[in-house]
Amino acid sequence: MGRMTTCTESVDTTAGEARITWHPAPRPRLVLAVSHGAGGGIEARDLQALAAALPARGITVALVEQPWRVAGKKVAAAPKVLDEGWRGLWPALTGPGLPVVAGGRSAGARVACRTAAGLGAAGVLALAFPLHPPGRPEKSRAGELTGAGRPALVVQGGRDPFGRPGEFPPPGAQDPYELVEVAYADHGFAVPKKADTTQEEALRTITDAVGEWLARLPL
Template structure:
């Protein structure tokens, strides 16, 4: 385990050994922090996505220390994510470092990272779960849709059980046009859902929507900040 600090911002990077290989945490500390939000990336990218960058810029000023987690496969430079079991192993190995400060930890992630957070929340004692772009359906190519955009076929492929089984307070933030699951497709359950209008799986919004990227990220961060304020 090792750390690299940046004095100007307080940002520091920590390498953590897990049973799936070395993982990395980029810490963005808050003054007088009341909780930690640990967020991992998806299967197709790292911590540089627009939603994670927006949260990194906004949350420390609201008393939330952000921990941006890079899974071992990403740290190793691999292009393809491993099986869910291996992803969960890497996340479990990071947990002691995430809880070391003694603060409540909200487990989070985008896409595949959201699934990991949901699957392990109860086991690890997460205070809550933040699921960004939860992939309710396996992939657009395997999920047929009607002319109205309603999902048809392969209902057994839904990942709703992972979401509904988190066992802790959960917020889903979903793009209004996310092909992996639009907000209206999500099942009833004891979780909250916030919509970023017109956004796709990566929270990009089309120019014709009239919504800028900054405005879309403002919707996302406002929803997360408001929800986190109810937890502690």
């Protein structure tokens, strides 16, 4: 069966109007809901790669645009408002009656981590998790990740200035998570032309890692 047609849904939240672009799987077993970061939208290369690759694996991908982005603002809302918007659109994500994995890139990953347990998410996908501001490792946000309270996967670029893979704390028994490195990639998962890997290979690393992790996730 070929890829099904995408559709876009507007959702009213107390933080404003949000938007979900659905990339449905022919025979879905779960929904992966992923949101963008503070500096871009759902056109990000990693989000688009997941939306293109995962429906064939039985995963419906929901690309979520936060209210501030839908409203055309250039600056992201405060963390509390981001969380409010995410919670407000969650019922639309659970509408299909399938388990939902909460995810996002950068600031969107932080939102997913902070809200996953309270919303009953099946897991957390953190793409390019901003472990700390560039050059400020003492300003660690590791607690958001380790405190997510759900199985989590971190996919991190090998040269991400917001936190390289080696900077992440080892997962503990009470806060298990897995980490996959995308070699040579920066915060946007771009790789230099002179790297020993191509951009296509870097994106395949992401989609394969996420697909395999979701296949192992207890639902």
